[in-house]
Amino acid sequence: MTDTPTTAGTAAAVEPAEGDDPQIAYPRTEWDDYEIVPPTTSLSNEKLTMWTFLGSDCLLFGALISTYLLLRNRQPLSGEESLRAADLFDIPFTSVSSFVLLMSSLTMVLAVSAIARGEMERCKLWLLTTAAQGAVFIAGQVYEFTSFYREGLGFTVSISSSAFYTLTGFHGVHVSLGIIMLVTLWAMVNRGIIGPERAETVEIIGLYWHFVDIVWIVIFAVVYLIP
Amino acid sequence: MSTATEAASGEIHDADEAHDDHDHGLSDFGYIKVALLLGVLTAAEVLLYFVDTGPIEVPGLLILMVVKFWIVVAYFMHLRFDSKLFTWMFVGGMVLALAVYAAMGTSMLFWTDPAGCDLSPNLNC
Numbered sequence: 212m213t214d215t216p217t218t219a220g221t222a223a224a225v226e227p228a229e230g231d232d233p234q235i236a237y238p239r240t241e242w243d244d245y246e247i248v249p250p251t252t253s254l255s256n257e258k259l260t261m262w263t264f265l266g267s268d269c270l271l272f273g274a275l276i277s278t279y280l281l282l283r284n285r286q287p288l289s290g291e292e293s294l295r296a297a298d299l300f301d302i303p304f305t306s307v308s309s310f311v312l313l314m315s316s317l318t319m320v321l322a323v324s325a326i327a328r329g330e331m332e333r334c335k336l337w338l339l340t341t342a343a344q345g346a347v348f349i350a351g352q353v354y355e356f357t358s359f360y361r362e363g364l365g366f367t368v369s370i371s372s373s374a375f376y377t378l379t380g381f382h383g384v385h386v387s388l389g390i391i392m393l394v395t396l397w398a399m400v401n402r403g404i405i406g407p408e409r410a411e412t413v414e415i416i417g418l419y420w421h422f423v424d425i426v427w428i429v430i431f432a433v434v435y436l437i438p
Numbered sequence: 439m440s441t442a443t444e445a446a447s448g449e450i451h452d453a454d455e456a457h458d459d460h461d462h463g464l465s466d467f468g469y470i471k472v473a474l475l476l477g478v479l480t481a482a483e484v485l486l487y488f489v490d491t492g493p494i495e496v497p498g499l500l501i502l503m504v505v506k507f508w509i510v511v512a513y514f515m516h517l518r519f520d521s522k523l524f525t526w527m528f529v530g531g532m533v534l535a536l537a538v539y540a541a542m543g544t545s546m547l548f549w550t551d552p553a554g555c556d557l558s559p560n561l562n563c
Binding site for chain 1: 463466469470472473476477480483484486487488495496499500502503506507510511513514515516521523524527528529530531532534535536538539542543546
């Protein structure tokens, strides 16, 4: 140990370090006038990665939504009038499934909140509730697709129907992946693999789930409600 | 020196508190209130769809959509309480998406053949 601080820029460095004689008066140096700046950018890499992924996923859904908007009124070049998805929308039904998905965001955030407090049982309950609400939404989408198909709106009927099924189908795949992640998370919490010290894992899966929700907020308004 | 150290430890303490604030967000009751607000806004959207409100229908639906989007991102995704870097990552992706597809949409409007569907006469749609 030298008699001058070796850690540049930190006032605390002039305090006697471990093993130093506290009786020795260490001389003040110009470094003592520097303020300690606590680290303010100590961000979680995992969380930053998820936000970067979500930012890039905006491009995917942006492409799908704008493609649907551009093609939704296109009819086949054969000249035959074909059905459009908009002709078959059941708005009350879709409103209910939208509400279910919206409320799943509440239960997801309650799961994050519970695990942060160490309430593991409550966290598991909210995770399962969220997954169940996601499953209800997917069941609604399967019902909608089936009824559209029975009405004659197949995937290849027109470019408009292809754009509709691709957009809503991709969203459905995202929700399904989210359900798989939630159930896996529940199993890991149940087996004690994830505890309160790893609450951030639940938060990161929650970010994905909320993203799926906000994408549906846009799809519901732009595709279903706006004429 | 001790003054500097005390000030420094005070700053670190403040930083810890700020970090805690980042992590906490709202209380459970606060989240429930936010969810209720989202439910009301969804009901308002559906009402706007069914009630003939003339020229305010589309702007109204778009405004409600943006408000719902912002509420979920800010409160449920904690972006309001988290680092600004996360906000920039997300908003950056959204702005890029909007800009690219607005440009694409505009170009298709300008270049579309009114009698057909696209730039190429050989491409069926």
